[in-house]
Amino acid sequence: MLAATSDRFPANARAALQDQGLQKALANTGPQFQARRAAAVAALPEFEALRDAGRDIKNHTLEHLDFYLEAYAAKVEASGGHVHWCNDAIEARGTILKICRAANARTVTKGKSMVTEEIGLNDYLAQNQVTPIETDLGEYIIQLRHEMPSHIIAPALHLNREDWETTFRAAHTDLDPNRTFTERRDILTEARARLRAKFLAADVGITGANFLIAETGSSVIVTNEGNGDLTQTLPRVHIVVAGIEKLVPTLEDAATMLRLLARSATGQDMSVYTTFSTGARQSADLDGPAEYHVVLLDNGRSGMIGGEFQDMLRCIRCAACINHCPIYTAIGGHAYGAVYPGPMGSVLTPMFEGLNQARDLPNASTFCGRCESVCPVKIPLPKMLRHWREREFERHLTPATARGGLALWAWLARHPSLYRLATRAAAKFLRLTAGKRGTFHKLPFASGWSNGRDFPAPEGDTFFARLAAAQRAQR
Numbered sequence: 229m230l231a232a233t234s235d236r237f238p239a240n241a242r243a244a245l246q247d248q249g250l251q252k253a254l255a256n257t258g259p260q261f262q263a264r265r266a267a268a269v270a271a272l273p274e275f276e277a278l279r280d281a282g283r284d285i286k287n288h289t290l291e292h293l294d295f296y297l298e299a300y301a302a303k304v305e306a307s308g309g310h311v312h313w314c315n316d317a318i319e320a321r322g323t324i325l326k327i328c329r330a331a332n333a334r335t336v337t338k339g340k341s342m343v344t345e346e347i348g349l350n351d352y353l354a355q356n357q358v359t360p361i362e363t364d365l366g367e368y369i370i371q372l373r374h375e376m377p378s379h380i381i382a383p384a385l386h387l388n389r390e391d392w393e394t395t396f397r398a399a400h401t402d403l404d405p406n407r408t409f410t411e412r413r414d415i416l417t418e419a420r421a422r423l424r425a426k427f428l429a430a431d432v433g434i435t436g437a438n439f440l441i442a443e444t445g446s447s448v449i450v451t452n453e454g455n456g457d458l459t460q461t462l463p464r465v466h467i468v469v470a471g472i473e474k475l476v477p478t479l480e481d482a483a484t485m486l487r488l489l490a491r492s493a494t495g496q497d498m499s500v501y502t503t504f505s506t507g508a509r510q511s512a513d514l515d516g517p518a519e520y521h522v523v524l525l526d527n528g529r530s531g532m533i534g535g536e537f538q539d540m541l542r543c544i545r546c547a548a549c550i551n552h553c554p555i556y557t558a559i560g561g562h563a564y565g566a567v568y569p570g571p572m573g574s575v576l577t578p579m580f581e582g583l584n585q586a587r588d589l590p591n592a593s594t595f596c597g598r599c600e601s602v603c604p605v606k607i608p609l610p611k612m613l614r615h616w617r618e619r620e621f622e623r624h625l626t627p628a629t630a631r632g633g634l635a636l637w638a639w640l641a642r643h644p645s646l647y648r649l650a651t652r653a654a655a656k657f658l659r660l661t662a663g664k665r666g667t668f669h670k671l672p673f674a675s676g677w678s679n680g681r682d683f684p685a686p687e688g689d690t691f692f693a694r695l696a697a698a699q700r701a702q703r
């Protein structure tokens with residue numbers, strides 16, 4: 229059983245590697261995300277230009293965030309909505325509960341929203357006699373299983389088909405024993421049938437927002453199931469919960485970001501449903517909520533402005549970095565023990581939970597750079613992970629063995645002739661001991677790497693020795 233705290237990452241990662249069900253689920257879904265994104269990108273010649281545009285829109289917004297926040301709030305109020313400014317998770321949860329109580333809400337339906345996971349909303353509402361019902365298919369099943377999402381756009385990615393059936397049979401005790409769940413359609417039919425009545429009965433609908441538009445005061449959500457639309461149009465009250473970094477200046481900017489989002493996330497040109505909501509229902513509207521509230525959450529975000537982590541606020545939660553990360557694709561999301569997994573989570577979690585608690589996460593990276601290369605808004609994720617590692621080292625949170633190794637390397641680097649001698653001797657020793665095979669199976673101090681794969685012995689001489697030989701030959 230994986231522990232849902234980020235300080236358990238090393239033990240969780242080991243357990244995840246041994247979990248055959250998880251490994252099967254990861255093998256089934258991981259490569260699909262990569263292939264679909266690659267196909268979508270290949271079909272759009274201007275995708276690189278679009279990435280630049282997306283980065284620039286977000287950078288511009290962040291540089292003028294106070295201006296756009298005020299402009300957005302004014303538009304929301306003008307269209308009959310209410311904006312609630314919340315510094316942290318406690319304030320946000322309290323505000324949402326207050327709105328629910330004012331609406332005499334007993335049940336609330338929810339669209340998929342990572343920011344409500346971030347503030348721990350479901351448990352809080354349930355403790356206060358308001359029942360939250362997740363309506364995204366993946367969120368619905370993990371709510372039945374009392375689990376956290378393991379992925380930011382595919383929350384039940386860790387499950388196999390048989391897990392769905394077992395969970396439905398345990399939770400829906402009136403289920404016909406002869407019903408079969410061999411196809412995805414069977415799962416959808418069951419979830420739809422159960423959720424229909426919940427949609428109709430809910431007093432409040434809560435969604436996140438993929439974007440907030442300052443020009444119009446609109447919130448935008450994208451889904452592939454249409455559950456978000458039913459969540460926000462059927463109940464009397466709609467609450468949007470969003471981080472302050474979700475702003476974009478104009479409708480046109482939102483359109484640019486949407487073109488990037490679906491391609492990077494699921495490889496679609498556009499998500500099946502893209503819904504813009506502006507204010508409460510007006511007299512001429514056919515549907516919509518009587519009350520429209522936006523809960524704007526800071527929770528440490530404003531502290532990132534102007535610092536070395538500001539670029540992270542460009543994140544549009546597409547999960548491309550997660551889908552392409554060799555660490556995430558080997559261990560899944562629960563091992564991180566945090567709301568946000570993968571490279572983006574390894575940057576964000578120390579920010580939210582503190583470096584002491586989450587110190588292992590910035591080390592959950594090979595620095596291969598794939599995350600940055602697929603990020604639609606060009607966030608330099610490896611650079612930010614390195615910033616965390618530097619802080620970890622400065623605060624003496626790095627394990628003693630790693631500190632010792634780094635100190636030895638630093639000392640050698642300051643003594644070039646000794647460095648050359650040592651690296652030459654080490655390369656020779658490794659070549660000799662590898663023998664004819666030319667590879668190691670168990671390398672001392674690197675068993676985590678070489679237990680599962682052969683490690684090639686160095687070929688030829690060291691770089692410095694070759695450089696010196698080339699220089700001598702030129703003279």
Ligand code: SF4
Pocket residue numbers: 492542543544545546547548549550572599602603604605606607609
């Ligand atoms: S960091 Fe980039 S790739 Fe990762 S979720 Fe955010 S926007 Fe997507």
